Amino acid sequence: MPLRPKIAVVGAGNVGQSAALFIAEKELGDVVLVDIVPDMPRGKALDILEGAPVGHFDADVRGESDMGAVSGADIVIITAGSARKPGMTRDDLLEVNVKVVKSIAENIKKHAPESFVVVVTNPLDVMAWVTKEVTGFDRRRVVGMAGVLDGSRFSAFIAEELGVSVKDVSAMVMGGHGDSMVPIVSCASVSGIPITELLPKQKIEKLIERTRFAGGEIVKLLGTGSAYVSPAASAVMMAEAYLKDQRRIVAASAYLEGKYGISGIYLGVPVKLSGAGVERIIEIKLTDGEREMLNASADAVREEIKKVKL
Numbered sequence: 001m002p003l004r005p006k007i008a009v010v011g012a013g014n015v016g017q018s019a020a021l022f023i024a025e026k027e028l029g030d031v032v033l034v035d036i037v038p039d040m041p042r043g044k045a046l047d048i049l050e051g052a053p054v055g056h057f058d059a060d061v062r063g064e065s066d067m068g069a070v071s072g073a074d075i076v077i078i079t080a081g082s083a084r085k086p087g088m089t090r091d092d093l094l095e096v097n098v099k100v101v102k103s104i105a106e107n108i109k110k111h112a113p114e115s116f117v118v119v120v121t122n123p124l125d126v127m128a129w130v131t132k133e134v135t136g137f138d139r140r141r142v143v144g145m146a147g148v149l150d151g152s153r154f155s156a157f158i159a160e161e162l163g164v165s166v167k168d169v170s171a172m173v174m175g176g177h178g179d180s181m182v183p184i185v186s187c188a189s190v191s192g193i194p195i196t197e198l199l200p201k202q203k204i205e206k207l208i209e210r211t212r213f214a215g216g217e218i219v220k221l222l223g224t225g226s227a228y229v230s231p232a233a234s235a236v237m238m239a240e241a242y243l244k245d246q247r248r249i250v251a252a253s254a255y256l257e258g259k260y261g262i263s264g265i266y267l268g269v270p271v272k273l274s275g276a277g278v279e280r281i282i283e284i285k286l287t288d289g290e291r292e293m294l295n296a297s298a299d300a301v302r303e304e305i306k307k308v309k310l
């Protein structure tokens with residue numbers, strides 16, 4: 001990895017600009033923020049650069065409106081496309097965002113053939129699949145960001161409910177990034193103490209329900225657009241794991257070839273994220289109920305993929 005890796009963030013909207021800011025603040029590398037809208041990405045990049053002396057970070061951040069700017073990128077984070085409006089599900093974004101992600105994936109294949117790609121655009125699991133299909137990259141080099149965010153949301157709610165530090169809470173959410181997501185209660189703990197020992201069943205059910213609809217809760221409150229700070233932080237965490245070969249175990253949307261009895265689609269599962277990308281998919285024991293939910297989630301993703309014409 002070069003001393004100053006090149007990180008391309010495609011889509012200079014809410015998630016994209018926040019991701020660029022977090023990357024620069026963490027000094028993970030130099031950032032190019034790319035958007036089809038002319039000038040706007042340059043403005044957003046300049047805004048970050050002009051805060052660098054105050055924020056005390058060294059990073060080159062520039063904005064471009066031509067996809068050729070991803071040339072030679074070590075990592076590409078795809079955040080381009082429409083976001084949800086109140087009343088919309090993530091799946092309502094399918095048609096418009098397939099076109100966007102397809103054209104971006106073609107450019108990544110052409111200009112950044114060695115890159116590791118983190119997909120953020122919704123509907124997430126389908127967009128990750130489109131990216132892999134179009135780039136033809138190995139499954140280890142295309143990953144979707146959802147589980148890190150959903151797990152973070154579940155953790156935040158557990159910490160709030162118990163009145164404990166978020167630093168001590170660990171939680172995992174598997175399945176598709178939609179209403180069919182599968183929070184795994186057996187993997188939720190506070191400093192290793194299972195939450196089932198700390199919270200009654202009904203309370204846990206309430207937190208699961210809130211996690212499942214956490215994105216929608218924010219969409220409703222914002223009135224326009226969807227969550228972007230926590231999604232950007234989650235995508236950057238995954239990029240950092242790759243760049244620094246951190247070997248983190250997180251839930252992410254990964255291409256399945258038989259694990260959990262599922263093949264040919266992207267779905268949220270525990271993975272080992274390292275300098276090799278999605279180095280390994282970890283198969284954990286699920287309860288009958290969790291397995292049923294995971295299969296239903298896989299069916300939902302499969303149905304969406306059927307609608308895609310590449």
Ligand SMILES: NC(=O)c1ccc[n+]([C@@H]2O[C@H](COP(=O)([O-])OP(=O)(O)OC[C@H]3O[C@@H](n4cnc5c(N)ncnc54)[C@H](O)[C@@H]3O)[C@@H](O)[C@H]2O)c1
Pocket residue numbers: 010011012013014015016034035036037079080081082083084093097100103104119120121122123124145146149177225226227228231
């Ligand atoms: N995976 C997750 O957990 C998660 C979380 C939050 C948001 N999202 C998704 O991320 C996407 C971006 O959300 P946002 O809030 O930043 O939206 P946004 O509307 O603020 O920004 C999207 C940007 O993409 C740009 N764009 C559109 N087509 C493009 C193309 N072909 N090339 C380059 N840029 C292009 C637009 O001009 C716009 O600036 C949405 O699809 C949203 O649903 C996913």
